Amino acid sequence: MDTPERTQIATPLSKFEDSPVFNYINSLSPIKPVKSVHFTQTFSALSFASLPSVFTSPHVSNLKDSRFLRRHQFSDPSKPELNSEDAKKAETNEGNSNATQNPQTDFNSNSVPDTSIVPPNGSSNLESRKLSYESVSPDTINTNKIDNPSSSIVPFVNNHSQNNPMRIESDIEGMDSLHNKEVSGCDWDSLIDASDLLNFDSPSDTIPYKCPGQTTFDPKPEANNDNPSEKNEGRKGVPENPVMLASTSLNNFEVAELADDMDNEVGSNLFRGMRRRCLVFEMMGSRRKHMEDISNVSDSNETVIPNDNSLIPMRTGNGNGNESSRCILPGIGLHLNALASTLVDQKVVKHESSGSGGQLIIAPPSAAYHSIPSGQDLVTTMADAPSLENDQNGVTVTEDVSKALGFVINEELSQGSPRKKRRRMEHAGENEACKRCNCKKSKCLKLYCECFAAGVYCVEPCSCQECFNKPIHEDTVLQTRKQIESRNPLAFAPKVIKTSDSMQEDESSNTPASARHKRGCNCKKSGCLKKYCECFQGGVGCSINCRCEGCKNTFGRKDGSEMDPEMNVVDECEGIGTDGRFQKMAIHHEVDTVSATPATPSRFGRQSISMISSSKGKPPRSFLAIGSSSSQRFGKLNPFKVGVKTDKQLQTVGEDKIPEILEENGSPISGVKSCSPNSKRVSPPHSGLGQRSSRKLILQSIPSFPCLTPNSKP
DNA sequence: GAGTTTGAAACT
């Protein structure tokens, strides 16, 4: 797969010089810059390949693979649609409470309808995936102009490359973010580590849509199926908008949560407006983004209105999303919370720092996201979420959103690691991709259950029996969770944490993979070479905490000998994964480096490689960071909004922080606060790296379920 | 898909 993809990319690049399309596009759109930017954003993930080349060719090759993977992931994201739907619903609800209904129901319902779409995706071929890729991200742009995926790609790429340089110089901060994002985009790992924003951005922009597992390749189908239909039915320009929306909504959701907890005030009115913007954004597309970015102009309302309209249609169009929804359902979970918190922090920081310049400041992040819009998006997101929550209907909506978020998050995570997700498809990927647990006796109320362990409710794809891990039994679920947490506060914490022991810091360096399993493994017969080993499954080397016998962990033996991540990756991707599934965590220390300088290709590559993904779309398990404030969320919103990562990737969490959180977090708020401090660190724009890293930390910390839970517990 | 292996989770 990789190879082919690369090939394609290469082709595009070469083409793009010729790119009649490019010219054509330029001529078409008055706002060239925007477009270019737009492309960039959208493409960023896709076009990455091209970008990297700009920076440095060497990495590119390595990155490409990962990038490709990412794309797939992105494209996969049929989920976004769901999000979009949710968003729509939310809006609709505001106006009318039709859509809403039951959160649970929504969950299920969504999943069901969605299904139809999914199947196609699942079956979709790699090629189709590719196409979807192109079509998906490009959608915005393509919609009108590019009919052919391949052609569209080329133009994008071209623009991207050209634009990028421009943007960077001009935008400065924004650029950084963007730039980073792009870079990071290329490597999910980096995203994860480095910037929350990045993560969000990429995922949200392109990616976030389907189930993690499924997603791998599905995207295209979605894009294809959805886009066309949507275009015709809903808005044209927006074919992909749904995705965008979805992502946005996700973001919003998170934000909203935070906002609620932290500051509702901030957003209410503004946010609402913002939120619409976001939608518009998505809908409108890149254009606006560009505009804003470049000119910094704030836009406003126009967009919003269209969005609404579009949104509605979108919702309808969700059909596509439906499939994703299935997958998504599973995903919803704690992850969301974690992400949300992260986002919130970021947002907060932004606001504070930026003040009037907010937009500009925001822009950078957004850049990562879309370009400028992102800033708005963020805001909007916040606003949206809150509004939703506030509104009773909102509850339902919220759930939906959360779901979407969860997915997104998942995807992000998964993406990060996943280079190899693609594989998951294998045969039935589609259906199974989403599949989750298969519990027979635990009633999905014990950690045996992957869904429960991941902090997410069981969904349709689950094959569990006598399942109590459903929204209907929220009380029971929460209660059980508390009990388990009381016994082991870290029970729902990510299994893999970033070890900062020796290092610190940012950049420093560190050893390559400084992540490790929180408890270590106890393998006796697997040699830590199979997924039986949680360390291996998490894509991390064994540590001193491991009591394994005959450890041969390719990610690193207890002491130290680390193997080449690549090897693992390769193996994982193809070799190990017979199934195709491998999950790895992405641990990045220095995404910055990467983003900032392509210079460290090798390192970068390795790191990025470090993560891998799993094949199937199973719930993330504990590896993933789960929703942090589950307790609150559970109480307030949905218990399991947790996002599920697609795979089981592990999330790295800052060890230091985790403990703190656990201890401190008496309440979700506290958790947030803790985050905020981090965010502050991050806030310093100038130090792109630093911020990212800090953000990363935040995320990590947040993710841990424990944070929230701890609160509940004495 | 059924059956086996495996190591974590749960229990004692």
Next chain:
DNA sequence: CAGTTTCAAACTC
């Protein structure tokens, strides 16, 4: 905390 049982995933065929 260790030993045992239970459990569902990972793996094998």
